[in-house]
Amino acid sequence: MPLRLPRRGLAQILALLAILAIDRLVSPQFFDLRLQDGRLFGSLVDVFNRGAPVALLSLGMVLVIATRGIDLSVGAVMAISGAIAASLADAHAWPVAVAAALAAGLACGLWNGFLVAVLGIQPIVATLILMVAGRGIAQLITEGRIVTFTSPDLIWFGTGSVFGVPAPIAIVAAMLIVTGFVVRGSSLGLLIEATGGNARASELSGVGIRAMIIAVYVWCSLCAALAGIIAAADIMGADANNAGLWLELDAILAVVIGGTSLFGGRFSLVLAVCGALIIQAMNTGILLSGYPPEFNLVVKAAVVMVVLLLQSPRVSGLGLAFRKART
Amino acid sequence: MQDVVDPKPPLLDVRGLSKSFGALRALDQVDFTLRAGQIHALVGENGAGKSTLIKVITGVLARDAGIIRLQGEEVAPRSAREAVAIGLATVYQEVNLLPNLSVAQNLYLGREPTRFGMVRDRDMKRRAAALLAGYDLHVDVSAPLGSYSVAIQHVAAIARAVDLSARVLILDEPTASLDRHEVDMLFATMRGLSARGIGIIFVTHFLDQVYEVCDRITVLRNGRLIGERPTAALPRMELIQMMLGRELSETTSARVARDRTPGAPCASFANFGKAGYVAPFDLEIRKGEVTGLAGLLGSGRTETARLVFGAERADSGTVAADGKPIRLHSPKDAVRHGFGYCPEERKTDGIIAELTVRENIVLALQAKLGIIRPLSRREQDEIAGRFIRLLDIRPPDPERPIGLLSGGNQQKALLARWLATEPQLLVLDEPTRGIDVGAHAEIIRLIRELCDRGLALLVISSELDEIVAYSDRVVVLRDRAHVGTLEDGAISVPSILAAIAADHGAAAAVEV
Numbered sequence: 001m002p003l004r005l006p007r008r009g010l011a012q013i014l015a016l017l018a019i020l021a022i023d024r025l026v027s028p029q030f031f032d033l034r035l036q037d038g039r040l041f042g043s044l045v046d047v048f049n050r051g052a053p054v055a056l057l058s059l060g061m062v063l064v065i066a067t068r069g070i071d072l073s074v075g076a077v078m079a080i081s082g083a084i085a086a087s088l089a090d091a092h093a094w095p096v097a098v099a100a101a102l103a104a105g106l107a108c109g110l111w112n113g114f115l116v117a118v119l120g121i122q123p124i125v126a127t128l129i130l131m132v133a134g135r136g137i138a139q140l141i142t143e144g145r146i147v148t149f150t151s152p153d154l155i156w157f158g159t160g161s162v163f164g165v166p167a168p169i170a171i172v173a174a175m176l177i178v179t180g181f182v183v184r185g186s187s188l189g190l191l192i193e194a195t196g197g198n199a200r201a202s203e204l205s206g207v208g209i210r211a212m213i214i215a216v217y218v219w220c221s222l223c224a225a226l227a228g229i230i231a232a233a234d235i236m237g238a239d240a241n242n243a244g245l246w247l248e249l250d251a252i253l254a255v256v257i258g259g260t261s262l263f264g265g266r267f268s269l270v271l272a273v274c275g276a277l278i279i280q281a282m283n284t285g286i287l288l289s290g291y292p293p294e295f296n297l298v299v300k301a302a303v304v305m306v307v308l309l310l311q312s313p314r315v316s317g318l319g320l321a322f323r324k325a326r327t
Numbered sequence: 328m329q330d331v332v333d334p335k336p337p338l339l340d341v342r343g344l345s346k347s348f349g350a351l352r353a354l355d356q357v358d359f360t361l362r363a364g365q366i367h368a369l370v371g372e373n374g375a376g377k378s379t380l381i382k383v384i385t386g387v388l389a390r391d392a393g394i395i396r397l398q399g400e401e402v403a404p405r406s407a408r409e410a411v412a413i414g415l416a417t418v419y420q421e422v423n424l425l426p427n428l429s430v431a432q433n434l435y436l437g438r439e440p441t442r443f444g445m446v447r448d449r450d451m452k453r454r455a456a457a458l459l460a461g462y463d464l465h466v467d468v469s470a471p472l473g474s475y476s477v478a479i480q481h482v483a484a485i486a487r488a489v490d491l492s493a494r495v496l497i498l499d500e501p502t503a504s505l506d507r508h509e510v511d512m513l514f515a516t517m518r519g520l521s522a523r524g525i526g527i528i529f530v531t532h533f534l535d536q537v538y539e540v541c542d543r544i545t546v547l548r549n550g551r552l553i554g555e556r557p558t559a560a561l562p563r564m565e566l567i568q569m570m571l572g573r574e575l576s577e578t579t580s581a582r583v584a585r586d587r588t589p590g591a592p593c594a595s596f597a598n599f600g601k602a603g604y605v606a607p608f609d610l611e612i613r614k615g616e617v618t619g620l621a622g623l624l625g626s627g628r629t630e631t632a633r634l635v636f637g638a639e640r641a642d643s644g645t646v647a648a649d650g651k652p653i654r655l656h657s658p659k660d661a662v663r664h665g666f667g668y669c670p671e672e673r674k675t676d677g678i679i680a681e682l683t684v685r686e687n688i689v690l691a692l693q694a695k696l697g698i699i700r701p702l703s704r705r706e707q708d709e710i711a712g713r714f715i716r717l718l719d720i721r722p723p724d725p726e727r728p729i730g731l732l733s734g735g736n737q738q739k740a741l742l743a744r745w746l747a748t749e750p751q752l753l754v755l756d757e758p759t760r761g762i763d764v765g766a767h768a769e770i771i772r773l774i775r776e777l778c779d780r781g782l783a784l785l786v787i788s789s790e791l792d793e794i795v796a797y798s799d800r801v802v803v804l805r806d807r808a809h810v811g812t813l814e815d816g817a818i819s820v821p822s823i824l825a826a827i828a829a830d831h832g833a834a835a836a837v838e839v
Binding site for chain 1: 636638657658659661662663668670675676677678679680681682686689690691693694695696697698699700701702744
């Protein structure tokens with residue numbers, strides 16, 4: 001079992017800085033900022049702004065993964081929540097649309113949590129159900145069309161700003177603070193890490209595992225629903241086929257890059273968000289460089305491999321042996 | 328059965344078998360002889376080397392030294408498959424067949440009767456039914472194997488093994504999950520095979536079954552051969568002494584006579600049990616008393632502890648704490664009522680290796696307090712620091728991952744985890760296992776001290792000396808049932824041994 005690294009997080013922060021530096025080489029005006037209509041613009045802002053949905057997903061995903069679970073349905077939940085918000089936006093006030101979308105997220109989370117915690121289905125299979133079915137549900141809601149809306153209140157979630165900061169970035173920051181407060185301000189963080197580290201021992205210590213697992217899946221789906229609202233607001237419409245497509249994989253990747261092991265246990269919210277930003281900084285860099293976006297996928301795959309190799313106990317064993325051999 | 332010198336070479340003859348895992352000698356110059364038609368029990372406590380012996384004979388493990396002869400011919404199987412090919416078949420407790428396939432398909436898996444490359448289904452079913460009829464088993468062979476009871480699956484596995492031309496059949500704890508009726512069925516099968524000249528090695532923890540079905544007994548202890556005797560010439564008491572390695576005269580228990588008035592009941596269990604797990608028992612645990620659970624391996628000690636802690640849900644009986652009936656469906660319930668449990672398997676059930684000593688110590692208390700009442704970092708530091716000093720946990724660094732500590736210190740940290748909850752009742756399962764001598768004495772001293780402070784303790788130990796030294800009451804278990812209780816002056820190593828060895832009929836006589 002990998003034990004806690006000293007000064008954890010340093011690697012991720014250095015990686016993010018390195019990728020941003022490469023972006024700067026590719027595109028000299030990368031760090032330029034300008035204020036227009038009371039909102040910040042620039043490539044760097046774009047990285048944060050585009051990265052917001054995956055950052056939100058990774059906030060929920062990191063908790064699920066810390067309990068040694070996984071949630072493949074977050075992309076589909078985004079599609080459902082986007083579809084609901086878009087369908088209601090023009091006929092109702094924005095709080096109704098947003099509340100309905102979040103309620104759908106809550107229901108999805110309860111479903112996943114029920115399958116995993118109560119029925120004891122393996123998380124990867126349990127959430128696969130909603131991953132497949134959820135997109136179908138979203139298509140039923142939109143009746144197979146792309147539902148557009150013009151409600152400026154809902155559009156604010158994608159393009160508005162708070163004191164110059166784009167709304168998606170502000171929402172991620174707020175959710176990071178709220179999640180951090182809920183998890184680290186209560187004993188939930190410790191109990192999640194204990195359960196992920198050794199579920200049997202935790203249960204024998206009196207930890208109520210079932211309620212906790214349902215809670216993390218609910219939180220994960222709520223984050224996804226919020227991300228779905230942002231994604232819909234961004235394009236002023238809901239595209240049930242493409243909203244959030246494959247983003248569950250980016251979210252898992254972000255969590256893993258953030259140093260949380262898929263075997264559960266120790267987790268870090270900040271580093272998971274950092275992982276999401278690393279992914280987005282890579283995406284943006286490749287787009288700016290003028291290479292075809294297809295490269296994006298290959299580069300991402302290479303990064304996944306390097307990260308997983310670094311986390312593999314065998315490779316770190318090799319590294320240890322190598323260091324020993326040199327001294 | 329017969330002790331006359333047989334001119335024929337024995338069916339299976341093992342000489343001087345040795346096997347080491349690193350520094351540990353799992354088998355040390357072990358001899359073993361099995362004759363045709365014999366049912367031979369292989370017994371011993373945990374770590375005696377039974378499994379290793381079987382694995383080496385069947386080629387699952389490579390041997391370091393020794394000879395294996397099958398009907399006088401030296402053999403050296405290098406895998407379980409090669410062992411089966413020369414006639415050494417093993418049936419494990421967990422049947423290694425495919426529950427989703429039919430009984431017939433399982434019996435002929437990999438050797439289906441075919442014609443022009445097509446499986447002849449009808450022919451296979453007919454042969455399967457005939458084969459099982461030879462075992463007095465008349466079942467629908469086209470139904471999935473998994474739809475039948477474990478006993479029938481065992482007989483099917485045995486039938487398959489024997490049909491694969493087995494001369495030696497090894498049964499590794501086949502009866503652990505069977506009820507009485509199923510055991511009878513299995514024994515009938517074994518006797519039938521023995522009449523056909525097949526030699527059977529029977530590994531079991533159930534001594535009653537050894538005496539019921541076996542001709543000879545081989546006892547291993549700590550990887551050494553202790554003895555081989557005809558069953559009829561080995562009294563039960565002597566067998567237990569051979570297994571545990573002590574003489575009856577050895578009554579040097581360091582038992583401290585204590586003046587005590589019986590404490591108030593802390594937890595009472597009435598008719599408490601679970602079918603197929605532990606027979607219903609009555610147990611009263613009193614404040615300020617140590618109740619010891621004694622018995623051989625597999626007698627139901629750990630199972631009792633898990634029931635008492637709610638880790639396994641009882642299907643009969645009631646529990647009362649401080650005289651009031653309580654619900655006990657999960658460890659969470661148990662913790663809420665002030666119970667604590669240090670499990671035997673520290674690594675898998677106790678510690679959370681990657682978390683720090685501090686986090687491991689506060690875990691149970693935090694679970695008891697709940698999610699919305701977190702212990703502040705200062706409180707955690709205070710609790711961890713206090714117990715690290717009190718129990719002398721080394722190194723005294725609360726921020727070290729607990730997985731890096733030695734076994735004894737991990738055990739102390741787990742003890743601290745429960746002491747931090749200020750429990751009423753603490754269940755300790757093998758608290759001194761795998762702990763060096765120094766820490767060993769310290770843990771025993773702690774047990775006495777806790778009890779003097781009014782805590783009720785339920786302690787399981789394989790070390791009878793230990794049980795005798797600290798227990799105020801000893802509950803003796805055999806074959807998953809509580810068979811006797813000894814109190815105060817009546818507690819001694821011989822009296823415990825006698826209670827373990829007593830026949831069913833005699834069990835009542837031991838009760839004090």
